[in-house]
Amino acid sequence: MKGTVICDLDGVLFVGSRPIPGAGEALTRLAEQGYDLLFCTNNSYRTVGDLVKRIRALVGFPAEAEQVVGSAEAAARLLAGRVERAYVLGGEGITEALASVGVDQVDEWTRAQAVVVGLDRDLDYDRLAAAVLAVSRGALLVATNEDPTWPGPEGLYPGAGAILAAVETATGRTAEVAGKPRMPMRDALKTRIRSEPVWVVGDRPETDLAMAKAEGWKGVLVLTGVVQPGQDPDPAPDHVLDSIADLPELLDQTQR
Numbered sequence: 001m002k003g004t005v006i007c008d009l010d011g012v013l014f015v016g017s018r019p020i021p022g023a024g025e026a027l028t029r030l031a032e033q034g035y036d037l038l039f040c041t042n043n044s045y046r047t048v049g050d051l052v053k054r055i056r057a058l059v060g061f062p063a064e065a066e067q068v069v070g071s072a073e074a075a076a077r078l079l080a081g082r083v084e085r086a087y088v089l090g091g092e093g094i095t096e097a098l099a100s101v102g103v104d105q106v107d108e109w110t111r112a113q114a115v116v117v118g119l120d121r122d123l124d125y126d127r128l129a130a131a132v133l134a135v136s137r138g139a140l141l142v143a144t145n146e147d148p149t150w151p152g153p154e155g156l157y158p159g160a161g162a163i164l165a166a167v168e169t170a171t172g173r174t175a176e177v178a179g180k181p182r183m184p185m186r187d188a189l190k191t192r193i194r195s196e197p198v199w200v201v202g203d204r205p206e207t208d209l210a211m212a213k214a215e216g217w218k219g220v221l222v223l224t225g226v227v228q229p230g231q232d233p234d235p236a237p238d239h240v241l242d243s244i245a246d247l248p249e250l251l252d253q254t255q256r
């Protein structure tokens with residue numbers, strides 16, 4: 001193979017449920033050119049099966065579950081072998097990932113040895129309080145990711161990082177964070193990387209590009225997500241593209 005392309009989802013393949021024009025064709029061409037493709041998201045709300053369905057339905061590329069790495073899996077890696085029971089502020093993605101490493105999700109905070117925080121779209125005060133009480137009593141605090149927002153249909157909605165801030169503020173504790181650009185996510189990716197060089201394609205400098213930089217992978221910023229043309233991203237990308245539709249041509253040129 002010619003190398004591995006690690007592709008972020010939201011802001012790269014689609015924004016909300018609107019596909020980026022040419023994304024599916026670009027992925028197909030990269031696969032035909034001999035690149036290994038991985039899909040990496042800080043979204044911990046959806047299950048891997050849902051993420052696969054979403055890639056297939058929105059951009060028409062036949063992604064497989066083994067190609068998808070989410071921050072719920074990274075968080076589960078952080079907890080595997082350390083605790084048996086966790087209280088969760090988050091979605092089905094976390095439930096599935098915890099089950100896969102043998103950690104039970106409990107409803108009573110008094111039994112929790114860890115609290116896992118992700119994006120929770122059914123959050124209410126009582127569940128937030130339960131998480132805070134568990135952490136205050138000594139439960140480990142783990143977050144799937146700390147993205148402050150996610151791009152929704154009417155603008156930027158509060159993300160896992162915003163919910164995490166509430167728990168950290170109330171407890172005075174700092175979470176171990178699993179998702180991009182942190183080590184647990186990089187370790188999860190490394191178990192799937194079969195060929196080098198490695199390219200990371202993303203729209204968010206502080207997660208996608210920071211992860212690439214930390215590992216010496218090539219960082220490609222696309223302007224279809226959170227960064228607008230003319231802004232000065234930090235860390236700086238190796239390449240900037242209008243969209244992922246231009247990626248096959250870029251790799252063609254740089255590999256020649």
Ligand SMILES: [Mg+2]
Nearest residue numbers: 008010011203
């Ligand atoms: Mg993104």
